Amino acid sequence: MKAKKKNSLPARERLASVSPSGKKEESFFTLVYDVVKQIPRGRVTSYGAIAACLGTKLSARMVGWAMNSAHDPSLKLPAHRVVNRNGLLTGKMHFGEAGEMQRRLEKEGIKVEDDQIVNFKQVFWDPSEL
DNA sequence: AGCCTGACTTTGT
DNA sequence: GACAAAGCCAGGC
Numbered sequence: 001m002k003a004k005k006k007n008s009l010p011a012r013e014r015l016a017s018v019s020p021s022g023k024k025e026e027s028f029f030t031l032v033y034d035v036v037k038q039i040p041r042g043r044v045t046s047y048g049a050i051a052a053c054l055g056t057k058l059s060a061r062m063v064g065w066a067m068n069s070a071h072d073p074s075l076k077l078p079a080h081r082v083v084n085r086n087g088l089l090t091g092k093m094h095f096g097e098a099g100e101m102q103r104r105l106e107k108e109g110i111k112v113e114d115d116q117i118v119n120f121k122q123v124f125w126d127p128s129e130l
Numbered sequence: 131a132g133c134c135t136g137a138c139t140t141t142g143t
Numbered sequence: 144g145a146c147a148a149a150g151c152c153a154g155g156c
Binding site for chain 1: 135136137138139140
């Protein structure tokens with residue numbers, strides 16, 4: 001999975017440069033949201049992958065933490081497609097009800113066993129791949 | 131202004 | 144192979 005291409009240019013600045021009218025409130029979350037929203041159905045990714053894509057690979061925590069603020073349903077963030085690098089549904093407890101995250105994943109064809117994604121390597125989606 | 135926390139990851143013992 | 148600790152950045156209090 002080390003097929004990550006070198007991102008010499010931090011996506012932070014790249015995406016942050018996207019200011020429609022000069023007035024922009026891009027925060028770390030915005031970048032994360034954008035990436036998460038791009039996760040194809042039936043695929044999952046890890047916090048580290050997103051973080052690396054953003055250029056802050058040293059801080060995968062921020063990604064997960066950003067999701068903490070993503071509790072807004074209007075964001076339509078498929079947070080259930082975001083797991084830790086082990087493919088473990090670490091944040092399933094934050095979905096309101098335990099088991100919902102797994103249920104959603106299974107609904108998309110992703111098998112989850114014991115809170116862990118089966119064939120995680122196969123369903124893993126690298127944001128840099130898009 | 132400063133300390134604490136957090137849905138992670140990596141590395142060392 | 145399992146456990147412990149450090150690193151990271153940004154928001155909340």
